[in-house]
Amino acid sequence: MAGVNAPDAVIVIGAGIIGLSVAMHLQSAGVKTVLLDAQTAGRGATYGNAGHIATEQVFPIADTSILRQLPRMLLDPMGPLRLEWRYLPRMTPWLLRLVANMRPARVNHIHHALLALNQKSLDAWQQFARRWQLSQWLQVQGSLLTAEKPQSVLALQQHGARLNRLGITNEWLDAQSLTEREPALAPSQLGALFYPHTGHVTNLDAVVRHLRTTFIQLGGVLRENCAVEHAQVHADQTVMLHTACGPMSAKQVVLCAGAHSRKLTRALTGVEVPLDTERGYHFMLPSETSRLSIPVTSVDRRFIMTPMDTGLRLAGTVEFAGLHAPANMQRARQLLQLAQPMLNLPLDNTNASTWMGLRPSIADSLPVIDRQGPVLLAFGHQHLGLTQAALTAQLIEALYFNFDPGVDMHPYRLRRF
Numbered sequence: 223m224a225g226v227n228a229p230d231a232v233i234v235i236g237a238g239i240i241g242l243s244v245a246m247h248l249q250s251a252g253v254k255t256v257l258l259d260a261q262t263a264g265r266g267a268t269y270g271n272a273g274h275i276a277t278e279q280v281f282p283i284a285d286t287s288i289l290r291q292l293p294r295m296l297l298d299p300m301g302p303l304r305l306e307w308r309y310l311p312r313m314t315p316w317l318l319r320l321v322a323n324m325r326p327a328r329v330n331h332i333h334h335a336l337l338a339l340n341q342k343s344l345d346a347w348q349q350f351a352r353r354w355q356l357s358q359w360l361q362v363q364g365s366l367l368t369a370e371k372p373q374s375v376l377a378l379q380q381h382g383a384r385l386n387r388l389g390i391t392n393e394w395l396d397a398q399s400l401t402e403r404e405p406a407l408a409p410s411q412l413g414a415l416f417y418p419h420t421g422h423v424t425n426l427d428a429v430v431r432h433l434r435t436t437f438i439q440l441g442g443v444l445r446e447n448c449a450v451e452h453a454q455v456h457a458d459q460t461v462m463l464h465t466a467c468g469p470m471s472a473k474q475v476v477l478c479a480g481a482h483s484r485k486l487t488r489a490l491t492g493v494e495v496p497l498d499t500e501r502g503y504h505f506m507l508p509s510e511t512s513r514l515s516i517p518v519t520s521v522d523r524r525f526i527m528t529p530m531d532t533g534l535r536l537a538g539t540v541e542f543a544g545l546h547a548p549a550n551m552q553r554a555r556q557l558l559q560l561a562q563p564m565l566n567l568p569l570d571n572t573n574a575s576t577w578m579g580l581r582p583s584i585a586d587s588l589p590v591i592d593r594q595g596p597v598l599l600a601f602g603h604q605h606l607g608l609t610q611a612a613l614t615a616q617l618i619e620a621l622y623f624n625f626d627p628g629v630d631m632h633p634y635r636l637r638r639f
Contacts, residue, residue: 231256231443232622233463233472235450235486237263239426239608240600241478242433243615246354248476249442251619256472257442258465260449260482264430267480267607270504270577272537273528274365274517275347275421276609277340278390282332282587283500283604286324302524304553306543313542316498319585332587335633337388339589340606342629343613344419350612354436359429359531362421365517366395366404368414368564374522375412382415392417406513408566414518422517423608425531450479453489459596461490476598476618481545481580483601487590490597493636496585497602501541503554504577509570510534523560534569536561549578581605589614591634593621599636 234245237259249255257263296305323332344362351360369375382392392415400407400414423429438444448467453475455461463470477483477490484497510533519526525538536557541550554576562569584590584602591614592599598621600614620627 230254231472232474232476233258233461233470234476234478235463236478236480236482236601237434237444237446238266238268238478238480239264239430239611240480240603240614241476242430242437243350243611244476244478244600244618245437245442246433246440247615247619248622249437249440251623253622255437255442256470257437257444258448258450258463258467259444259446260466262446263434263444264427267502267579267581268426268430270537270579271426271502271608272504272517272526273423273426273530273535273608274519274526275344275360275362275423276365276606277344277420278365278367278385278392278417279606279609280333280337280340280385280388280390282323282329282336283583284320284324284587285329289321289324302539304539304541304543304550306541306547309542309544309547312544313498316496316585319496323586328586331633335588336606338629338633339610339613341389343609344421346613346616347421347611350615354433356429356432359423359425360421361424361516362419363516364416364418365420365422365519366400366414366416367519367521368400368407368411370410370412370520370522370564372412378413378415378521390417391419404514404516404518406565406567407518408564410563420517422528422530424529426608428531450486453486455490455596461596474596474598474622476600478600480601480607481582483582483590483599487599487601487636491594491599491636493594493639495590495602495636495639497582498542498585499545500581500583500604501543501549502537502579502581503539503541503549503551503557504535504537505554505557506533506535506575506577507558507569507571508533508574509572513565513569518564520560520564523564525557525560527561527564545580551576551578554578581607586638589634590636591617591621591631592636594636598622
């Protein structure tokens with residue numbers, strides 16, 4: 223395929239849900255937009271994530287309590303965390319930055335920065351869904367965070383009270399109320415926090431296909447199987463990309479490459495971002511289309527069950543092994559063993575499928591959403607990429623056109639590193 227000289231266009235690198243959303247905003251605003259992806263649109267982390275619009279998650283991905291639990295979790299083959307020991311030397315700098323961000327002042331800063339994004343994320347998603355005819359796949363009926371240990375009940379009740387003080391509405395459901403809301407749950411579930419202002423996407427693949435088609439109908443150009451191998455900014459501020467499709471140049475680029483953004487950020491801006499990869503897994507049960515009505519997360523088992531049009535998705539776990547290690551699908555299959563005790567009746571795993579994807583996690587748990595000359599950046603959303611996608615697209619559009627984004631962008635700037 224021939225190269226592209228697009229001096230009047232913006233090239234968006236990465237066609238996951240964030241890149242697609244950004245490309246839709248720019249193209250519909252009259253900006254000629256070229257969207258590139260190393261695979262096919264939406265086939266990375268977007269394809270297999272939990273589908274949860276998790277606006278209630280407003281704290282860093284790790285805190286000091288995790289440090290105390292770390293030895294036990296790492297020794298538990300069914301545990302939510304796995305570290306490939308051969309990868310440890312490479313990720314040690316990231317881990318040290320992660321621990322440094324556990325200081326109380328940093329935790330408070332990160333918390334407020336996540337809160338600022340998540341408070342606007344559901345409304346942004348609802349606007350986005352209405353504008354682009356996605357509402358049939360967006361359910362806003364709430365979600366549950368359950369407990370099955372007495373000590374977890376108390377901890378969740380305290381957590382819920384804290385969130386209510388912050389304006390994140392939730393309600394404690396005792397065992398009876400929980401059973402009335404989700405009859406499929408077993409008596410082992412002693413109670414739950416119900417978050418009414420959360421949602422979930424019932425068919426991620428359908429959303430991606432619809433956005434992809436609409437983007438092209440709007441005049442956008444999509445180049446799939448077109449990995450960006452190298453990038454540079456010339457003295458005249460033209461951006462030059464060397465891709466699997468040939469050379470491309472543009473007046474501006476938007477980097478939305480998720481877990482693959484670190485190398486390109488360094489090439490385009492000179493900044494080394496402390497970004498590493500959390501590998502997540504899912505186990506999909508296509509025969510389970512009506513077991514649950516809303517997403518259910520277990521605080522004790524540390525995974526989520528999300529009802530989708532295509533079945534029940536069991537998702538979670540964190541694995542640190544880098545970008546290139548082969549998937550360990552036993553971790554996906556273990557999710558079935560975690561889920562079964564939470565439910566009254568056996569799950570039907572006929573034609574079940576497994577998946578592994580790469581979450582882009584920055585050591586301070588915050589994304590990069592910024593502009594550096596001709597380079598705009600939108601990556602590093604860790605577990606909240608789907609949640610914050612529609613809002614991130616709004617913010618990038620504001621940065622592109624230089625108007626007030628309505629959010630203090632300081633915490634998400636690239637030069638914070």
